[in-house]
Amino acid sequence: MFPGASLCSLCGAPGAAVGPGGWGWECCSHIPSGGEGGLAVAWQAEVPPTRIMSFLGLGTTAKLQTTLTELGETQAKVLQQESALKELQERVTQGLAEAGRDRENVRTELFRVLEGIKFQNGSCEPCPKSWLTFQGSCYFFSEPPSSWEASLRLCANLSAHLVIIGGLEEQGFLSLHTRGLGYWLGLRAVRHSGKVQSYKWIDGAPLSFSHWNTGEPNDSRRQEDCVMMLHSGLWNDAQCSSKMDGCICEKRRSC
Known part of the structure; x- marks a missing residue:
């Protein structure tokens, strides 16, 4: 048990007091005269920020x-x-x-x-009449304008497919026979999230050789999924529904 005088000397005089270093507190005490009841002390302290940092x-x-x-x-x-x-x-x-x-x-x-x-x-059997022969393939240049899908069906009805160009030699041969017209090729765009990521031939093979015109493919309005050959032999992407060009059908010679 603390004597009343000692406690007050610790807390200061009853009421407000200022401690060392600028600390402030309020202290009130109730000290019973007897040995029972214990000690009840209530105090509040305000510590300056600088003192906290120092601590x-x-x-x-x-x-x-x-x-x-x-x-x-x-x-x-x-x-x-x-x-x-x-x-x-x-x-x-x-x-x-x-x-x-x-x-x-x-x-x-x-x-x-x-x-x-x-x-x-x-x-090997010769190519049908009106078909051209080059390196084991037969080619038919269909001039009436049609869409890409219609051209696909036309070639299928002829037991052929839209042309798949494998290299520069084949490209050079085809360019010599355009007769100033444009033709659909068997090449389409592959899209992901609305954007053209690559091109594939109709047999599923990825595009390894290309002969694009300057500035192509540009996927104008994000609607040009099919590829056609200009009269110059250069390639251009176009809307598959366009009916401005013919098509080139290809089939292997029967051997």
């Missing part, structure tokens, strides 16, 4: 600075890893694209060699 000390500030530094280093490492991952993804994508082109080139060349052997043996 926390420089150690806490140093730890905070160290934590911030470590956080900055971690963020830098994460950014480096993200950059490395993005570069790796780009390399993989490029490698797959190159592998696809190489595969198509090998397939085309092998097919030409096999066809050449068959021709030398004289075992």
Whole structure:
């Protein structure tokens, strides 16, 4: 039990008082005269902000600075890893694209060699009348204008398909026979989320050789999904519903 005088000397005189260093408090006490009842003390303290910072000390500030530094280093490492991952993804994508082109080139060349052997043996049937012959294929230039879908059906009715151009030699041959007209090709755009991502031939093969006109393909109004050959031989993307061009049908010679 604390004597009343000692408690008051700790709290100061009853009422408001100012402690060391500018601390302020209010203290009131009730000290029973006997040994029972204990001690009841109520106090309030107001501590200045500068005193709080002093109480926390420089150690806490140093730890905070160290934590911030470590956080900055971690963020830098994460950014480096993200950059490395993005570069790796780009390399993989490029490698797959190159592998696809190489595969198509090998397939085309092998097919030409096999066809050449068959021709030398004289075992292949000639192309139908009004069809042109080039490297084992027969080509029919249909001049009446029609849509891309209608051209697709026309070629199918002739036991053929819209032309698939495999390289510069075939392109050069076709360019010589346009007769100043435009023709649909068997090439369409592949869209994702409304945007053209790539082009594929009607047999599912990805586009490896192209002969686009300057500024093409431009996907005007995001509606040009089909590809046609201009009279110059250069390619242009156009709306599939357009009925301004004919089409080129192709089929392999029967051997």
